[in-house]
Amino acid sequence: MSHEDLKQFVVSDAPPTAYYIPDFISEDEESYLLQQVYKSPKTKWTQLSGRRLQNWGGLPHPKGMLAEKIPGWLHMYCEKISSLGAFSGKTANHVLVNEYNPGEGIMPHEDGPLYHPTVTTISLGSHTLLNFYSPISSLEGDAPQTEENRYLFSLLVKPRSLLILQDEMYQRLLHGIQGYEQDTLTDKVVNLSAAGALPGDTLTRGTRVSLTIRHVPKVMKTKLMLGRK
Numbered sequence: 104m105s106h107e108d109l110k111q112f113v114v115s116d117a118p119p120t121a122y123y124i125p126d127f128i129s130e131d132e133e134s135y136l137l138q139q140v141y142k143s144p145k146t147k148w149t150q151l152s153g154r155r156l157q158n159w160g161g162l163p164h165p166k167g168m169l170a171e172k173i174p175g176w177l178h179m180y181c182e183k184i185s186s187l188g189a190f191s192g193k194t195a196n197h198v199l200v201n202e203y204n205p206g207e208g209i210m211p212h213e214d215g216p217l218y219h220p221t222v223t224t225i226s227l228g229s230h231t232l233l234n235f236y237s238p239i240s241s242l243e244g245d246a247p248q249t250e251e252n253r254y255l256f257s258l259l260v261k262p263r264s265l266l267i268l269q270d271e272m273y274q275r276l277l278h279g280i281q282g283y284e285q286d287t288l289t290d291k292v293v294n295l296s297a298a299g300a301l302p303g304d305t306l307t308r309g310t311r312v313s314l315t316i317r318h319v320p321k322v323m324k325t326k327l328m329l330g331r332k
C-alpha cells in the first residue's frame with residue numbers, strides 16, 4: 104500500500120484527518136504481535152490506573168529523546184506504517200503498547216508537542232471505541248464544560264485495524280476511552296460502515312492491546328548532549 108492508496112480510507116464524517124484501515128494486519132500477525140508483547144520482560148510493564156503500558160524507543164523529552172533500539176518485531180511495523188507516508192518521510196521511532204482489560208480506559212487527553220503531529224494505532228485482541236472531545240475553551244460560557252458536553256463523536260477500532268490521526272484530529276481534539284465492558288453503537292460512531300458494524304450493535308470488549316506508533320523528531324544521539332542547548 105502506498106501514500107496514494109491511503110486516501111480511500113479517510114473517514115469522511117470526521118474532521119481532518121482520520122484514516123481507518125480495517126484488516127491492516129492478518130490474524131497470524133496479530134497473534135505474533137500479542138505473543139511478542141506478552142514475551143517481553145515483566146519489568147517493561149508500567150501499571151497505570153486503568154491500563155498497563157510498555158514504552159519502546161526511549162522517553163520523549165523536550166530536550167530530545169535518548170533513543171533506545173526498537174526490537175525487530177516492532178521495528179517491522181514502524182517501517183510498514185512509515186512507508187505509507189504517515190510521518191512525512193520520517194520513520195517512526197517510538198511505540199507505546201497499551202493493554203486494557205474490559206472495563207478499563209484512558210482519560211481524554213492530547214498527545215502533545217513532543218511527537219510529529221501524527222499518531223498511528225494498531226489494535227490487537229479486541230475492539231474499542233475511541234471518543235473525541237473538543238478542547239476546554241478559554242472563553243467563559245454559562246454551560247459548565249463537562250466531559251459529556253465536550254464529547255463530539257467516536258471511532259470504532261476493530262482488532263487488526265490501523266488508525267491514523269493527524270491535522271485537527273491530532274492537534275485540536277482530545278481523545279479517550281471510557282472504561283466500559285460493552286459498547287452499544289450509535290450514529291455518533293462515524294466510521295461504522297468502514298468498521299463493518301451497524302447502529303444498535305452491542306459489542307462486548309475483551310482485552311485490547313494497542314500499539315501506538317509515532318515519530319519523535321527530537322532525538323539525542325548520546326547522553327553527552329545532556330544539559331547542552
Ligand SMILES: O=C(O)CCC(=O)C(=O)O
Binds near residue numbers: 278
Ligand atoms: O489505546 C489507544 O488506542 C489510545 C492510546 C493513547 O491515546 C495514547 O497512548 O496516547
Ligand SMILES: [Fe+2]
Binds near residue numbers: 212213214278
Ligand atoms: Fe493518546
